[in-house]
Amino acid sequence: MHWFQDEAMLSEVIRRGYFVSFGPSLLYSKRAQRIAARCGPDQSLTETDSPVPYGPLGGIHGPALVASVVFKLAEIWRMSFDETGLAVLANVSRYLGRAEKG
Numbered sequence: 001m002h003w004f005q006d007e008a009m010l011s012e013v014i015r016r017g018y019f020v021s022f023g024p025s026l027l028y029s030k031r032a033q034r035i036a037a038r039c040g041p042d043q044s045l046t047e048t049d050s051p052v053p054y055g056p057l058g059g060i061h062g063p064a065l066v067a068s069v070v071f072k073l074a075e076i077w078r079m080s081f082d083e084t085g086l087a088v089l090a091n092v093s094r095y096l097g098r099a100e101k102g
Helices: 007-015 030-039 063-077 081-095
Strands: 020-022 044-046
Touching: 007 030, 020 030, 030 063, 044 063, 044 081, 063 081
Parallel strands: 020 044
Antiparallel strands: none
16 A cells, blocks of 8 residues: 555555555654554555655655665664564565565
8 A cells, every 4th residue: 555544444454464655754744653553564665766855854855765764663663673674675575476585
């Protein structure tokens, strides 16, 4: 679910096992943070296509923000940055239909 924002439908999204992607808005949006907390590390992806400047972030944008999004997810989930990055990478592999490589 790309840029998913519908908290009312989130239970159904989770039940169906859909992935939810998070972009730079996670760094300041309380709604996105609540959604990330409920999705957890098994159903979350990060955005890499941030083509618009984010006013709340001083106008910065782009793929360089992915690490900041992973850091925020780690904070929300109370996991280490490395654990969170590995969880998101595993989800990417599952999403793309590729087996994880140890």
